[in-house]
Amino acid sequence: MATRFLSPAEIQSNAFAARATYRHLVRAINLSFRGDRVVYPAAIQQARxxxxxxxxxxSGSIEATQAIEHAQGVAQILRENVVQGASTGDDKYKLRFTKYTQRMDNAKTKELKGTTKSFKEIKSAQF
Known part of the structure; x- marks a missing residue:
């Protein structure tokens, strides 16, 4: 792996980025798992x-930057791709979509089915 040096601005903003990323991740967990008494506390504990x-x-190391990018990716996936369902009885569930939930048509979903993509590829994809 090639060594990459961080700019002074990146080093200074690393601590700020870590705090902002943590808040972003907690908000995504709140949005995705609100009302779930089992998953919500476990997800918050895992993030913490x-x-x-x-x-x-x-601070300012490549590993710290990669950890921040990973947490930002997890937050984005939780916000856009996780949908909670609540039982309404009679083997029926009501899904709780948010305004951030990524919606695709069936053709695009079938095209992506069974594919393995990195977060970077998913993040840059336009649906």
């Missing part, structure tokens, strides 16, 4: 533990 574990990374 991940940020605490990565706290020891040196």
């Amino acid at each position: 533990e991940g940020f605490i574990q990565n706290r020891k990374l040196e």
Whole structure:
């Protein structure tokens, strides 16, 4: 892996970016799992533990930047691709879509079915 040096601006903004990313991730968890008494606390705990574990990374390091990018990717996937369902009885569920939920037509969904893509490819794709 090639070594990449961070600019002074990137180093200074790393701590700010980490805090902003954490808030962004918590908001995405709130949006995706609101009202779920099992998944919501576990997701918040997992996010908190991940940020605490990565706290020891040196500010401005490549690893810290990659951890921030990963958390931002997780937040985007939670916000756009996770839909909660609530049972309405009689084996029926009501799905809770948000204004951020990514919607595709059936043809595009079939085209993507079974494909494995990196987050970078998904993020840059235009649907």
